Amino acid sequence: QVQLVESGGGLVQAGGSLRLACAASGRTFRSHAMGWFRQAPGKERGFVAAITWDGGSTYYADSVKGRFTISRDNAKNTVYLQMNSLKPEDTAVYYCAADERFRGIATTVPDYDYWGQGTQVTVSS
Numbered sequence: 080q081v082q083l084v085e086s087g088g089g090l091v092q093a094g095g096s097l098r099l100a101c102a103a104s105g106r107t108f109r110s111h112a113m114g115w116f117r118q119a120p121g122k123e124r125g126f127v128a129a130i131t132w133d134g135g136s137t138y139y140a141d142s143v144k145g146r147f148t149i150s151r152d153n154a155k156n157t158v159y160l161q162m163n164s165l166k167p168e169d170t171a172v173y174y175c176a177a178d179e180r181f182r183g184i185a186t187t188v189p190d191y192d193y194w195g196q197g198t199q200v201t202v203s204s
Contacts, residue, residue, distance in 0.1 A: 081105040081177045087093045088173060088198030091165055095202070099160040101175030101195055109133075111152040112178040112185055115160045117134045117171035119202075124188055125172065128160060132182035143169075172197040 087099040097121035099115070112130040128139045137149050146165075151158040157177055176191035185191065 081108060081179070081189060082101045082113065083175050083177060083193055083195035085173065085195045085198040088200045090201045090203065093166055093202055093204050094156045095165050096161070096163045097200060099162065099173055099175075099200075100200060101158045101160075103156045103158070103177065105156075107179065108156045108177070110179070111180065112182050113149075113151060113158040114178065114191060115149060115158075116176060116188065117169075117173045118197075124169075126171070126186045129186060131159065131184060133172040136184060136185045138186065139165060162200070163199065165200075167202045169204050170174050170200060172178045172199050 082104040084102050112132050115127040117127050118124040126140050130149045133189050134151050146163050148161040149182045174194045174197045177184050177193040179192045
């Protein structure tokens with residue numbers, strides 16, 4: 080079992096930055112691929128970024144490529160999402176997720192086995 084807790088969300092002006100963190104419990108964290116997703120009101124949960132179990136590879140949605148960076152610190156059982164040049168359309172609840180079955184890049188909701196409770200990110204124009 081893995082429990083995930085996100086933090087770092089908040090209100091920021093367009094063009095600003097936020098850094099989200101996802102703290103994981105459980106000794107198997109370092110064997111899990113991790114991802115970030117987001118869900119805006121009235122929309123489905125969508126993929127944002129993913130990272131392999133060892134941090135060796137990352138992958139991003141086109142909408143955030145060049146602006147967001149996913150990273151992980153396995154010694155701290157934490158995965159991060161650095162978000163720069165934020166836009167109003169980035170406003171959403173952001174969720175981190177863990178995939179215990181496959182250590183590579185996964186981009187869909189069913190690929191992931193564990194989810195955090197989410198953290199709200201609001202970008203004002």
